[in-house]
Amino acid sequence: MAIYFRCFISLATFENWYNPKERQTYYGALNLFRQEFSLSPYQTGNGESTVDFVKKLQAQNPEARILLIWDGASYHRGQEMKNFLAQQNQELLSKKWKITCYRFAPYAPQENPVEAIWLQLKTLLRRFYRFGKSFKIVKRLFQLLVDLKLFNLPNLKNYEAFSQFI
Secondary structure, three states: OOEEEEEEEOOOOOOOOOOOOOOEEEEEEHHHHOEEEEEEEEOOOOOHHHHHHHHHHHHHHOOEEEEEEEEOOOOHHOHHHHHHHHHHHOOOHHOOOOEEEEEHHHOOHHOOHHHHHHHHHHHHHHHOOHHHHHHHHHHHHHHHHHHHOOOOOOHHHHHHHHHHOO
């Protein structure tokens, strides 16, 4: 089984104050067992992007059953995601579902270890702000920070609800 904590971030606020219409949304997921962080850029956070990102997680774990633990964003519960889950889990007992989703408590980002990764990445990005002459450079810098793994994975034992899996 692959257990992912999923979250998305929209990169726009402090980096491109000169053009607030430029934005980039990233979906990120942390594999609890492999301690791997996956990141994918999208134009917006919506049902279509969410389904596409979950398909990418499936491709990384073709034989694994996936447990997604995420926030209560409306597109996590939307019709596109419901249709996708129904198609993936059709006629299977709930114990055998290919993809199972659980939600964090509302307004509880401190429960999500992906939020700790976002915080580190945004802090690093702010430190290199002077190099971000354009939003295109800011996006490349963000991707570089992720690719070089210039962040520390959170100590999952600090997340009481998930320490039982470690």
